[in-house]
Amino acid sequence: MDKRNFQLLCTFSVLDRYQSIIPEIKKNYFLPDKVLFVFENINNNTEIVLTYNVRLQEKQRKFPLTISIHRKKDTNSLFSINALNKIIMEENNGVLDKTFNIDWELYRNCLITTTDDGYKTINLNLKKIVRV
8 A cells, every 4th residue: 555645643532532433533534554552641641642754645524623643663753844843943953953963862652742832742552443
């Protein structure tokens, strides 16, 4: 299967609602792997993060509370490109250098997202894998 047209998405939810969101995600997107990863925020176990691959399609509406992310497999680090750029600039004296090496061990099992004034890390624990 050609993975060039796939995108990793991340949907934010809460513990008592995430199971009802899964059928909506499945209805909204084609999930080629037919799997969703359910993570809990280690610091707040009522916050849930769902990650899943989708096949990109034209005129696809964006699901609420969902962002596009990337994954560094070695450390299971999930991140948005904007958050990665903010880390680079913070660690590299304000210079955005795409060749700058990040110490990914600092972000092991984390989701890194942007905030109004920078970025934040969310420590994750895999709660379950849902096959759809």
